[in-house]
Amino acid sequence: MEVAVKVFNLEMQGAERSFMSECEVLRSIQHRNLLPIITACSSINNNGDDFKALVYEYMPNGNLDTWLHPNGEGKALNKRLGLTQRISIAVNIADALDYLHHDCGRPTVHCDLKPSNILLDVYMTALLGDFGIARFYADSSSTSTCSISIIGLKGTIGYIPPEYAGGGHASTSGDVYSFGIVLLEMLTGKRPTHPMFKDGLDIVNFVESSFPEQMLQVIDPHLIDEYNDFSQQKMVTENVFTQCVASLLQVALSCTHALPTERMNMRQIATKMHAIKTSCLVRKSKSLFERASTLKFFEVRFFSSKSLWY
Template sequence: MNDLEFVENRFEGVLPSSIGNLSTKLTILLLGSNKISGTIRVAMQNLINLIALGMDDTLLTGMIPTSFEKFQKMQVLSLWGNKLSGKIPSSIGNLTQLANLILAQNDLEGSIPSSIGACQSLQQLDVAENYLSGVIPQQVFQIFSLSLLPNLSHNSFNGKLPVEVGSLKNINSMDVSKNNFSGEIPTTIGNCLSLVYLGLQGNSFNGTIPSSMASVKGLEYLDVSRNNLSRLIPKGLEKLLKYLNISFNNIEGEVPTGGVFKNVNAISIIGNNKLCGGIPQLQLTTCPVITKSTKSFTSRVTITIICVVVCILLVSSFLALYWMKRSKKKPSSIFSKMDLLPTVSYKMLHQATNGFSLDNLIGSGSFGSVYKGVLDQEERLVAIKVLNLQNKDASKSFIAECKILRNIRHQNLIKILTCCSSINYNGDDFKALVFEFMMNGSLEMWLHPMTDSDNQSKNLSVLQRLIIAIDVAFALNYLHNHCEQKIIHCDLKPSNILLDTNMIAHVSDFGLSRLLTTSNDSSQKCTSTIGLKGSIGYAAPDIFS
């Protein structure tokens, strides 16, 4: 017997140690889509002739054994959809014949080991939806055999996307979305001539969209939304793409009218307030007509400004060097995460909401009201929660929400951008929190639309409801099990679940949340941020025990 396949059965319980006594001639072992729990048995190292091992979509816990390095003939290793934790072992680099490595949807942490560069037969690498971090080792981009989807999405990778990405000439898809990548998108990505799908959204990339992408003749799907990209849309992209999302950047200039830009359903450009032109359905402003004389004048002004700026910079540099020599070095200050957030004033929030106009009011509750606004310095849509300080618990709610949101980060939790504690124009205390704006409102609006609501003609499908429930479960799992200080939300209800442009759920409103201490004393197990309060029917009864 060379193959053993028990996929999609009802097996449950832990793997027996005797699994290592199976025939050493066994080449394929598939146990996926069962309810097998416990850890991966070290005894499996005896199955040295395994070519394919699939234990995906089960309930396995613990770490990936380092003894897997003995699977010298392994070509497929699929462990996705489990609860595996710890780091990806560096011994994975010993599997030199490995073609498919699929570790997505686990609780893995740490970085991708650089030893993976030894897997020169690797065609598919999928580590999405884990807690991996650090920079991507350059060795990953030296695996020239990669052709299927390298999926690094929904992690916490940071740093720049290496220029070596251009070496992956055979890849047809790449997804690095929902991470912390920064810097410019490397122009070498234009060398990935087989690329069809490219997902870069939800990072902190800056600079421009490389014009070299127009040379990737097979590119059909490009998503660079929710970054800090600027300048113009590169020429030539419209002839290639079938879908383009550049929303929520700082891109400016004229929107083409040909190719993908003919179909309003195939593009998303919102959140770029300096765009103009395009097809009428986009309802953008008309671009100004630039004559030759205007161009000449603009060129002269631009050159003059550049010269002045260079002179100022040179003088400033000399002055800075002079004062540095005369001054003693002072120790740098240590800032908390909240200190690093951009500061806003009452005036800025007042302007962003047109004087807290009722036209911008999108919700209200016992602790305050929420307004839609546009911050001048970023030109991005935000949600501004203004606390009702006449409620005695509102100040405590403000402090609680700041304390919690500054220390947590997850793709299914609302992201706080900044806060404001100031005085309004009447001399009264003013406190507000500024969040990402969720384009599709709350789950409450979709489940129970008002008679005059724009959503009354829209319905959530069964699949959408299931995905939203899974998103909320991911958020709660993070709050309960993966925070440095565990958190109980206390008021989880449809109106506190917000939906973004892609209908991804984000849990919000942490004003009533409770922080779990590490004390073993059950009487001191929880500390409430503002007392035992919450919406009737939604507060868990066990938090009152």
């Protein structure tokens, strides 16, 4: 069995607390879209120093970040994710967060959702990992605040919800915001920390200002290339592509409202994402079917004319 080993640098402040937090979370949750852990190790190394590590199943396709932003290394260099793959990955992560927030017994906030923490298995199924700063709710019936206050900024710049910057508490709404940012990144191909986002411009208002009339201008060029290739072959119509993209952007923007109370919860989001996935697949299949039916019609007309000619 191939495994991935996460070794904690215990010289870093908070590393031991992160190890304990991740162990506590992982021992009490299990879901098809959460990175499965094999074992944890807390021992002494050859120098007599503390040694702590987590052993996970190895994910052969790396993480989502390397597929969205290939940098000359890794398997994703000459590969790109198509729209259908991106939708499936987003659905996987929505399901994982829905489970953490609503179905795992103790509602859990991931606190650090970003593409590098989204792993891809051999079938390109997405699994959420890295629970080093995850938080449990003190009251399982609560859906607004966490038992542990945020000290400083917990998470990664660009994906942190605005309320955390003001000293707010970790919440499921914070994960919703991060999911919205990740979804925008998947559709635009731009990190929220892209150099173009400055002087008041961020990835949210970058997309908002073009939605819906000019939305294709902010979409990842590789997705536009995919659409152009399909449209030239008459395999997919512009209407199918734009409706799918518009639905995804609408969900992403609704997740990134500045006020947490204006955001949907992950159960609602997961339901919408599944509906979008089903709708897009049906529209695409219908478009392909109509294309095949048209070709068959012309083929029949051609052979019928030929037989009459002879």
